[in-house]
Amino acid sequence: MQGHATTHRTIGLADAMLLLVAIIWGSSYAVAKQALWFYPVLGFLAIRFGLTFVLLLPQLRGDGRRAVRPGVPLGLVMLGIFLCETWGVMLTTASNAAFLISLCVVFTPFVEWMMLRQRPSGLLFAASVLSVVGVWLLTGGVGMTLNLGDGLMLAAALLRAVLVCLTRRLTASEQVPPLALTAVQSGVVASGCLLLGVSLPGGLPALPTSPVFWSAALYLVGFATLFALYVQNRALGRTSATRVSLLMGSEPLFGALIAGLWLGERLGLQGWLGGLLILAATFCALRSAARPTSSQPGHAASAPA
Known part of the structure; x- marks a missing residue:
C-alpha cells in the first residue's frame, strides 16, 4: 500500500514537472521574440546553441561518441528548423508561432507514410482536416x-x-544517449549559423550588451533546453509516452496566454477558435499514435530544443 502511494506521488510529481516544461516551452516564443529585438537571427542562434554545445560537451565522452554519426545529419535538419522557426517568430506573433509549430504532431504520421510506408489511421486524416481549418481561422x-x-x-x-522520423531511422540500431545527441546537434546548428552570419555582407554585429538579451539567451539554454530535456527523459521512465505527450501538448495554449500577458498580443475569437482546433487536431494525432503500441514515441521535439 505504501509502495503504491509512493508511486502515485512520483507520477504526480512527474506530471507537475511536465506541465512546468510545457509552460517554459510556451514562454520560449515570447522570450525569443524579445531577444530578437537586440540581435539578428543568425547571431542569436549561434549564441544560444553555442552555449548549449559547450555545456553539453562532457556528454560526448565514452558512449556519447555514438551520437556523432547520426547527430551531424540530424543537426543539419535542426539548423533548417531553427532558421525557419526563429525568423518565423520574428515575422509573426508569438501566439501564432506557438499554435502553428504544434502541427508537427499532425504532420509526423504523414511523413512516416512517405518515409516508412506506414499509412495513417482514419483518425489522423480527421485530425489533418481539423488542423487545416484551424490554420485557416488562425x-x-x-x-x-x-x-x-x-x-x-x-x-x-x-x-x-x-526530424522525428529521421531520428528514429538513424538511431534505431544503437542506443544513443539523448544529451550527447543534443550536444552534436547544437554544435552543428551553432556552427552553421556562425558560418552563415559571417559570410553575409556586413557579417554579424558586435555582441549585444543588453542584459535583457543575455537573460533571454540564458533562459532558453538553461530552462527551455537543458532542464526541459532532463524532465522529459526522467518522466518517460516514470509514466507512459502518451501521458507525456498529452501533458506537453498544452504548450501552445500556454504560449498564446504568455504572449498576451507579456507582449500584449491579442487573438480575437476567430483566432482562439483556430488555435483550439489545432490543439484538438494535435490531441487526435497523439491518441491515434498511442493505439498501435504503447512503446511508440508520442511527442517528439515539437518545441524548442
Whole structure:
C-alpha cells in the first residue's frame, strides 16, 4: 500500500514537472521574440546553441561518441528548423508561432507514410482536416493572410516531423544517449549559423550588451533546453509516452496566454477558435499514435530544443 502511494506521488510529481516544461516551452516564443529585438537571427542562434554545445560537451565522452554519426545529419535538419522557426517568430506573433509549430504532431504520421510506408489511421486524416481549418481561422479565415512568418512556422513544423522520423531511422540500431545527441546537434546548428552570419555582407554585429538579451539567451539554454530535456527523459521512465505527450501538448495554449500577458498580443475569437482546433487536431494525432503500441514515441521535439 505504501509502495503504491509512493508511486502515485512520483507520477504526480512527474506530471507537475511536465506541465512546468510545457509552460517554459510556451514562454520560449515570447522570450525569443524579445531577444530578437537586440540581435539578428543568425547571431542569436549561434549564441544560444553555442552555449548549449559547450555545456553539453562532457556528454560526448565514452558512449556519447555514438551520437556523432547520426547527430551531424540530424543537426543539419535542426539548423533548417531553427532558421525557419526563429525568423518565423520574428515575422509573426508569438501566439501564432506557438499554435502553428504544434502541427508537427499532425504532420509526423504523414511523413512516416512517405518515409516508412506506414499509412495513417482514419483518425489522423480527421485530425489533418481539423488542423487545416484551424490554420485557416488562425490566419484570418475568409480574409486569410498567411504571412511569411506563418509560412516559415509551417515549414518548421514540417521539418520537425522529418526530424522525428529521421531520428528514429538513424538511431534505431544503437542506443544513443539523448544529451550527447543534443550536444552534436547544437554544435552543428551553432556552427552553421556562425558560418552563415559571417559570410553575409556586413557579417554579424558586435555582441549585444543588453542584459535583457543575455537573460533571454540564458533562459532558453538553461530552462527551455537543458532542464526541459532532463524532465522529459526522467518522466518517460516514470509514466507512459502518451501521458507525456498529452501533458506537453498544452504548450501552445500556454504560449498564446504568455504572449498576451507579456507582449500584449491579442487573438480575437476567430483566432482562439483556430488555435483550439489545432490543439484538438494535435490531441487526435497523439491518441491515434498511442493505439498501435504503447512503446511508440508520442511527442517528439515539437518545441524548442
